[in-house]
Amino acid sequence: MESLTALIIGVLTAASVYLMLSRTFMRFLFGLILLSNAVNLTIFASGRMTKGHPALVPYGADAPLQAVGNALPQALVLTAIVIGFGLLAFALALAFETFRRTGTIDTDELRFAEPKEDEPK
Amino acid sequence: MNWVLVFPIAVPFATAVFAYLARNYPAGRWISLAGSVLSLIASAALMVVVLREGVIAAQMSNWDAPFGITLVSDYLSAVMVVITAITGLATAIYALGEIPEETERLGFYALFQMLIAGVTGAFLTGDLFNLYVWFEVMLIASFSLLVIGGGKDRLDAGIKYVALNLVSTLVFLSGIGLLYGVTGTLNMADLRGAVAASDNQGLITVIAMMFMVGFGVKAAVFPLFFWLPASYHTPYFAISAVFAGLLTKVGVYALMRMFTLVFVGDVGFTHEILLWVSLLTMFTGVIGAAAQMDFRKILSFHIISQIGYMTLGLALFTPLALMGGVFYLVHHIIVKANLFFVAGLAKQYAGSTDLNRIGGLYKSAPLLAALFIIPAFSLAGFPPLSGFWAKYLIVKAAIELNMWFVTFVSLLVGLLTIYSMTKIWGYAFWKPHPDGYDPTPDRAPARVTAAMITPIAGLAAMTIIIGFFPEPFVQFAQTAAMQLLDPTDYVTTVLGVQP
Numbered sequence: 001m002e003s004l005t006a007l008i009i010g011v012l013t014a015a016s017v018y019l020m021l022s023r024t025f026m027r028f029l030f031g032l033i034l035l036s037n038a039v040n041l042t043i044f045a046s047g048r049m050t051k052g053h054p055a056l057v058p059y060g061a062d063a064p065l066q067a068v069g070n071a072l073p074q075a076l077v078l079t080a081i082v083i084g085f086g087l088l089a090f091a092l093a094l095a096f097e098t099f100r101r102t103g104t105i106d107t108d109e110l111r112f113a114e115p116k117e118d119e120p121k
Numbered sequence: 122m123n124w125v126l127v128f129p130i131a132v133p134f135a136t137a138v139f140a141y142l143a144r145n146y147p148a149g150r151w152i153s154l155a156g157s158v159l160s161l162i163a164s165a166a167l168m169v170v171v172l173r174e175g176v177i178a179a180q181m182s183n184w185d186a187p188f189g190i191t192l193v194s195d196y197l198s199a200v201m202v203v204i205t206a207i208t209g210l211a212t213a214i215y216a217l218g219e220i221p222e223e224t225e226r227l228g229f230y231a232l233f234q235m236l237i238a239g240v241t242g243a244f245l246t247g248d249l250f251n252l253y254v255w256f257e258v259m260l261i262a263s264f265s266l267l268v269i270g271g272g273k274d275r276l277d278a279g280i281k282y283v284a285l286n287l288v289s290t291l292v293f294l295s296g297i298g299l300l301y302g303v304t305g306t307l308n309m310a311d312l313r314g315a316v317a318a319s320d321n322q323g324l325i326t327v328i329a330m331m332f333m334v335g336f337g338v339k340a341a342v343f344p345l346f347f348w349l350p351a352s353y354h355t356p357y358f359a360i361s362a363v364f365a366g367l368l369t370k371v372g373v374y375a376l377m378r379m380f381t382l383v384f385v386g387d388v389g390f391t392h393e394i395l396l397w398v399s400l401l402t403m404f405t406g407v408i409g410a411a412a413q414m415d416f417r418k419i420l421s422f423h424i425i426s427q428i429g430y431m432t433l434g435l436a437l438f439t440p441l442a443l444m445g446g447v448f449y450l451v452h453h454i455i456v457k458a459n460l461f462f463v464a465g466l467a468k469q470y471a472g473s474t475d476l477n478r479i480g481g482l483y484k485s486a487p488l489l490a491a492l493f494i495i496p497a498f499s500l501a502g503f504p505p506l507s508g509f510w511a512k513y514l515i516v517k518a519a520i521e522l523n524m525w526f527v528t529f530v531s532l533l534v535g536l537l538t539i540y541s542m543t544k545i546w547g548y549a550f551w552k553p554h555p556d557g558y559d560p561t562p563d564r565a566p567a568r569v570t571a572a573m574i575t576p577i578a579g580l581a582a583m584t585i586i587i588g589f590f591p592e593p594f595v596q597f598a599q600t601a602a603m604q605l606l607d608p609t610d611y612v613t614t615v616l617g618v619q620p
Contacts, residue, residue, distance in 0.1 A: 020288070025280055032287055039295040046302025073301065076250055080294060083257045090264055091283055097268075098276040110280060112273040113355050 047073030128163035141231035153230035187308035191247035196601035211576035218572030278352035293335030310615035340372025354417035358465025366458030403429030443602035445514030476548035507587035
């Protein structure tokens with residue numbers, strides 16, 4: 001299970017790096033989504049892959065009855081997913097607005113903040 | 122519960138909510154101003170308690186460390202919180218003059234207060250994952266503030282800023298995940314012992330490097346600084362100033378915290394890398410500035426070069442060097458925010474920030490010229506201004522270690538800083554205006570000018586006070602450095618037991 005997860009994380013990261021090297025901002029964002037999923041899986045795996053029960057305490061008991069899975073990384077991943085989702089929504093809106101106003105999201109053509117020396121501002 | 126730790130975060134958050142609700146009315150900006158004053162009071166209260174007790178901690182919802190989220194403040198955190206509140210107040214006043222009403226209606230003040238809350242939270246948290254959350258609060262607020270008000274250049278700058286900062290956050294986040302996997306804890310005080318006890322020191326060093334990259338992008342060190350000069354010259358000046366003053370410093374603070382508290386197992390390796398990174402940061406930053414001809418672009422490159430001095434203080438890792446680093450951090454926030462404020466007013470008077478298109482400010486606005494001189498020469502390290510003492514401490518630390526090359530680079534970068542500052546002085550202030558008219562302060566309404574010049578004068582006064590009476594500040598920095606180098610107090614206060 002660990003090696004399979006490691007493999008998935010590796011493939012996701014490789015694909016995301018490939019996408020992020022693209023000049024188009026949309027592809028970059030898709031790469032970012034994959035990378036953030038790879039990171040989330042890393043956090044999940046850091047809690048150890050064990051066969052266990054949900055970390056729930058039955059009614060009336062003081063502690064879980066059986067061995068339970070580590071719940072903390074799941075909580076962390078959940079937080080990271082939510083935050084990542086918000087940031088991604090912002091980035092997509094930014095890409096859309098940029099395309100609407102400038103007609104391009106090719107990062108080679110986006111030189112409005114730093115115009116080349118010989119071009120008029 | 123130690124409420125004094127909660128208020129500096131809660132006040133700007135509450136202010137953000139009220140400022141958002143009142144965004145369509147003039148009351149919104151006064152709510153923001155009042156909130157900033159309250160933040161300053163709250164952070165001053167924190168400082169008083171920290172000065173009395175050394176290190177204070179609070180466990181959220183009474184979950185004992187290391188299981189719950191801890192807020193903790195030592196001298197370094199406390200001074201950073203106070204300086205954040207001061208910069209926040211200065212910006213809130215400055216924004217009254219600069220920010221147009223349409224932007225206010227978009228929720229400018231709410232975003233601004235959210236940014237302050239995020240920065241303050243990052244300084245106060247004692248939990249690594251919580252630090253990530255504060256980073257994100259800060260990031261999303263800064264993304265929005267960077268592009269607010271529109272304009273092609275802002276959108277372009279926004280894309281670069283957003284993209285690189287998101288990548289750095291992911292590197293930081295995966296570092297957190299791996300560190301948890303190795304040690305099983307995320308509480309920073311608890312991590313110190315757990316990391317030292319780990320039998321997998323090689324992996325720890327790899328994780329340390331991930332943190333260095335993650336925080337390095339935020340702090341804009343060589344070779345990760347490209348987003349900064351691509352974006353800091355586009356937003357409103359009030360926003361540039363608060364970004365320049367605070368955001369990169371959060372990265373430096375996080376580096377200082379992690380590489381004194383947690384990752385000290387292989388100082389010879391990690392801090393050696395940091396040393397070379399610092400030197401290259403200082404040098405490339407100042408050389409980049411020399412090539413620019415725009416007021417704000419020059420200042421942006423100087424942020425990078427000055428960041429190098431702070432991380433150099435950390436890299437040398439002696440009490441004197443760290444003390445210099447802490448002193449530098451505080452001095453730099455005041456000076457750099459102020460220089461961006463001055464740039465905004467210069468644009469208001471002369472119509473541009475392109476040094477080829479402006480001039481004559483010395484003749485028409487002598488007060489502004491005088492107020493520019495103070496932070497500019499402080500940045501370059503002229504005695505008796507605050508920057509002199511900051512550089513003096515760092516250089517002295519390098520000399521004590523017999524690191525002559527480091528000493529040489531520090532002094533050379535100081536010299537080149539003077540070159541850039543005199544360039545701005547010569548082009549913007551002394552040279553006659555190229556269009557042949559005198560830039561007149563009357564072009565702006567008196568209310569606008571008053572709102573913009575008050576924070577400039579206030580911060581300049583602070584620079585002078587630190588410059589002429591450095592003794593208490595140096596002593597404070599010394600205690601802060603001692604706490605960083607020997608975090609026994611920090612660890613015992615957070616965990617509540619002897620380690």
